[in-house]
Amino acid sequence: MVSFASMHSPSPTLTWLLALSAACAYAVPALRIGETAARWALAVAWALHAGSLAWGLLGTAPHFGFATALSVTAWLMLTVYGVEQQLYPRLRTRALLGLLGAAAVVLAALFPGLPLQVNSSVWLPLHLALGIASYGLFTAAVVHAALMNHAEKRIRLAADDDSGIPLLALERLTFRFVGAGFWLLTATLLAGWLFGEALYGRAWRWDHKTIFSLLSWITFATLLVGRARFGWRGRHAVHMLYAGALLLLLSYAGSRFVMEVLLERFT
Structure with a gap:
């Protein structure tokens, strides 16, 4: 059995740096701060989010749990959006995806899950x-x-x-x-x-x-x-x-x- 306290052991500095950086980038489209800024911020957030997932799943102490599953799901949704944006440039879901992405990446840092x-x-x-x-x-x-x-x-x-x-x-x-x-x-x-x-x-x-x-x-x-x-x-x-x-x-x-x-x- 793994205690609740041990599950909440401090995450590596890089994990939180990537997670908080991605969350801040996701906040730009969520706050509807300009069309061009939102588009670029979402691309940066997607890359930082990918880095956070890679560090958590492929790093020195890989973990996986419910929050990681939700975080990967949100990242995949952003990937789908990136493809669709090329086909439908007027697609307007950036604010919603920004909120979902920010919540998912921070949740995964808070609850890293079970060691693989x-x-x-x-x-x-x-x-x-x-x-x-x-x-x-x-x-x-x-x-x-x-x-x-x-x-x-x-x-x-x-x-x-x-x-x-x-x-x-x-x-x-x-x-x-x-x-x-x-x-x-x-x-x-x-x-x-x-x-x-x-x-x-x-x-x-x-x-x-x-x-x-x-x-x-x-x-x-x-x-x-x-x-x-x-x-x-x-x-x-x-x-x-x-x-x-x-x-x-x-x-x-x-x-x-x-x-x-x-x-x-x-x-």
């Missing part, structure tokens, strides 16, 4: 990468779904759509992210089921993480089948997406938060 075991399976990083990549894609889907809802409300009010992406394009992007995230989540669950003993030293077991992961998988599968077969769209589809994303958040990040913070111990 040097004798763990060489396939464990791939398994974690698949799971976190699915987190990132579903987060991108949720952000796009929120933009889609906002755009639909403005259209009903006969106001200009200020999302920066046409409504139909937003819908297509949302469900492409859902589809890609679903297949990555499927691969993650299959790997855990088939190779759980090699990855974690124990076979598949029915714990909270597994149950929430399967519930999220069922929710996303139902959403994709309903959309393909029955044409589900609009609020009903978006609400199902939100429900699946919440269940997925509760699976790994939620269960680890309870173990690492609320129960002040690791399994």
Whole structure:
């Protein structure tokens, strides 16, 4: 058992330097300080955030936990935004992403998580990468779904759509992210089921993480089948997406938060 106090042992100076520098850079777009300044600040924040993650995961004492998972997810979302910005220059999500990025990078510095075991399976990083990549894609889907809802409300009010992406394009992007995230989540669950003993030293077991992961998988599968077969769209589809994303958040990040913070111990 690792005590709460030891989990909060002081982080290396470089970890906090990178985290606070990234948070300050993220604050520029969050505070809406000029278009050009916000764009450059977000690029600097993305690079600093990447450096912070690399130091925490590849440094002399690598750790991983719920906060690291959320931090990687936020960084992946910023990466998606960087690509989309080239296709849709008027995309307006910088303020929201700045807030999410700042919160995630500081949270990861505060809660570094569990030390990674040097004798763990060489396939464990791939398994974690698949799971976190699915987190990132579903987060991108949720952000796009929120933009889609906002755009639909403005259209009903006969106001200009200020999302920066046409409504139909937003819908297509949302469900492409859902589809890609679903297949990555499927691969993650299959790997855990088939190779759980090699990855974690124990076979598949029915714990909270597994149950929430399967519930999220069922929710996303139902959403994709309903959309393909029955044409589900609009609020009903978006609400199902939100429900699946919440269940997925509760699976790994939620269960680890309870173990690492609320129960002040690791399994």
